[in-house]
Amino acid sequence: MPQARFDFIDQAKAIGIVLVILGHAPGIPAGLVTWIYSFHMPLFFFLSGFLLNQRKLAMAPGAYLGQLLRTLGLPYLLFFAASYAYWLATRHLGARAAKFAGVSWQDPLFGWLSGIGSEIIVNVTLWFFPCLITTAFLYHLARKAMGASAALLVCAVLGGLDAGYAGHLPARLPWGLDNAWAALAFYAFGQWLRVRPLALDGPARLPLAAGALLSAALSALLADLNGRVDLNYANFGTYPVLYFPTALGGIAAVLGTASLMPSNGLSTWLARHTLLLFPSHTIVINFLSGLGKLVFRLPESFFTTPWFGLIGLAGAIAACLPLAYLVRQTAHLGRLRWARSAP
Template identity: 25%
Template sequence: MTKKRLTWVDVTKGFLMILVVIGHYPGELDFPLAKYIYWFHMPAFFILSGLFFKPVVEKGLMKAAIHKRFMQLIVPYLFFLVSITLIRYGMEIGSGNLDISWYLNDLWALAVGGRFIRGAYGVFWFVTTLFFTYLFFLWLTKTFNRRKQFVLLAIFYLIAHFESIVAMHVIGGKPSEAAQSIPMLWNLDVALMAVVYFAVGYYLKDMWMNVTKRWLVAGLVVSMTAILLDSMGVIDYRLSMKFLRYDHFILDLAIPLSFTIVLVGLFQRFTTRTSLSWLQKVEQHSLSIMYLHILMDKLLNDYFTYGLIGYTAIGVFIPIIVSILIKHLLPNGKLLLGGFSPKKETNPMPT
């Protein structure tokens, strides 16, 4: 049973990573696919992350847990941040850009991170947000009982929506520009919303591990109803965690959860009939795909013409090749790709 569960989780994450690539396609799509992808794909990652969260009760283990997560998330973050920046700066210098102030301003934006870095760094916000989300939830589960945890999560949810109201309606304008009017290091404030999705994965673990037919049907009904109402113009729902856009207090939970239930429920059933090993391979290299797919397009789109399928193929397969090369050719390549695992302490045999 454990093996099957791991299979469907890997397959689901692999599929979600492909959706991440598709969601960043710079061209126009006839079907509002990108809009619907953004309804659920990032919340789904936080839900699946929360699914495997393990509370740390013993005080002495807290430091080790944080260190492990830091090595798995922040070390690869810094590696890809520096690597992509060196490539960008090499191209800028090659094109004749010797403006020191431009590089200083760019370095400042990279240090702040989150929603303040765009272009090739478009997905970097997710990793820092996930790291802080983990820290928030670790603190919650260690410090408070279950009832107080729910109260604090509700408060976080309210604060996140209040911030969204300020950004989208008080400041106004384009969501990306409005969100950038609120200063925040590494999108730490987005963790207020992300931790709620993370908690849903953790608290409803039994449901996620075995999405019953009843749950699947309910998820399908809510998901299809939302799409129908949106296509008819009854609602115009949007969700952008990166840019603090949370449009509806109820739908911000109902829609992402229903779509994730459908996705998980279907892949749990698919993986009992077929391996879908190619999606597992995508998941194995998901870190490189996430960090590099936008960069690949920026490096190649001046030389090749391709549509959505070509963009997706380039954004998936080239980063996989790069991931394999990093793992086998660079010192500590596995560590740079998030493959950190703490050494297990061994007790000496009594003599």
């Protein structure tokens, strides 16, 4: 398939990562946060499934798992190490001292091993990496046994069961084995839609964009009815039956908006650096909050205003510039060392 068909994906990823950052930024209105949470993570699982190509589907399960561990497991390890170092250096400062009182230095290590978001206290957003690894591998196994349509049906059923019963489990399961089933439904839907004749980045742009506003309104209405959800915590709201239609409405709204947006440098850059922005933005927002409180002595009320939320968004994006440069340089040095040592 020609890559031009998927130009809208960059815009969708850019919108998605901005919504993720806003959802974690203090001061953003509660109603908006509830709506963002209703679909922002399902959106990323949908996009991940959409971008799955035939070459990866054809890989042997062991080889594919190895690739997942390299492309997602390694960033999970590196960002955990960076978050852990920051946590060790700041856990005794300000309000964090009370928050982490009684937490030993090794407790976060158990959270990293489990991959359970609530236990990764140094950076809760890291839950996405092990959950995506599990989700992608489960889908890969499913496709070895059946086609895209059958896999979507099976994954949708499993996702519905997960939404209905995950909250009743006596304990959380490691590496997304309790919430990856719901994520799997969105992942399968993304892959199923990719192989449909309908081209989202072609003739279907206008009707999809026309429905974006309606989709956004309906999903916001359902989100308000269902209450705050959080895929990380396997919390599917007051009425779990509403979780999937609400999330799909939000996804449709983002895709419709993305289909209207022309290709531009900012959205391309944001899309390219999503995996850097996703795990780093909470640290940046926490740092800016500490800087404002401890150094500039700003009033506590300032940090509960939308202004600080927007500062957090801008700061997270700005901080990604040197981080991206550092990653590029590290990768470049790694390639040079490999080339020099190669026979």
